[in-house]
Amino acid sequence: MRKILVSxxxxxxxxxxSSTPGGPVFAPYGPVPNDKALFYVYRQEVFKDRRVLFEVxxxxxxxxxxxxxxxxxxxxxxxxxxISTRLKKDLMTSMESFLTAEQAAVIEVEAGRTxxxxxxxxxxxxxxxxxxxxxxxxxxxxxxxxPLVPAAAAGQ
Numbered sequence: 837m838r839k840i841l842v843s844x845x846x847x848x849x850x851x852x853x854s855s856t857p858g859g860p861v862f863a864p865y866g867p868v869p870n871d872k873a874l875f876y877v878y879r880q881e882v883f884k885d886r887r888v889l890f891e892v893x894x895x896x897x898x899x900x901x902x903x904x905x906x907x908x909x910x911x912x913x914x915x916x917x918x919i920s921t922r923l924k925k926d927l928m929t930s931m932e933s934f935l936t937a938e939q940a941a942v943i944e945v946e947a948g949r950t951x952x953x954x955x956x957x958x959x960x961x962x963x964x965x966x967x968x969x970x971x972x973x974x975x976x977x978x979x980x981x982x983p984l985v986p987a988a989a990a991g992q
Contacts, residue, residue, distance in 0.1 A: 857906035869948075872912060872913065873912045873946060874909060875951045876950070877908050877919065878953070879902050879904055880905065891922050891923075892920075893922070894917060900981055900984060901984065907978045908981045917942070918942045919943065921939050921955055939962035941965055952965065952967070952968060954974065
């Protein structure tokens with residue numbers, strides 16, 4: 837009985853650790869280059885959707901697998917860009933057609949500016965721009981998301 841209890845506890849710890857980023861706690865990127873815009877894309881830590889993983893795409897290019905409680909930085913060229921998310925895996929839902937639909941935000945980007953984008957699993961719109969003050973408050977305490985592993989390096 838004790839082995840079962842220990843195994844169950846270890847399983848829950850492993851699941852929690854495997855679905856949260858292990859990078860350093862949020863620190864500002866630094867000065868934004870004059871010819872680029874800085875994006876913080878983040879996902880607040882929410883217990884109920886900790887096993888849900890979103891892919892983050894910029895203009896159709898995969899830039900991150902966003903974990904619960906994580907953030908990424910992204911430098912963008914000025915002009916119109918599309919930041920989108922789509923569900924990568926969800927082990928807890930049966931609403932797959934709704935949840936796997938790609939969600940996008942199109943933004944006119946200005947060089948030298950900083951933008952905050954929140955990924956929300958609960959709302960119908962998965963990715964939302966938020967004011968800088970809100971974004972900075974919500975992102976503090978989150979961890980840097982691990983970088984993508986190229987398919988060749990992952991053995992696929």
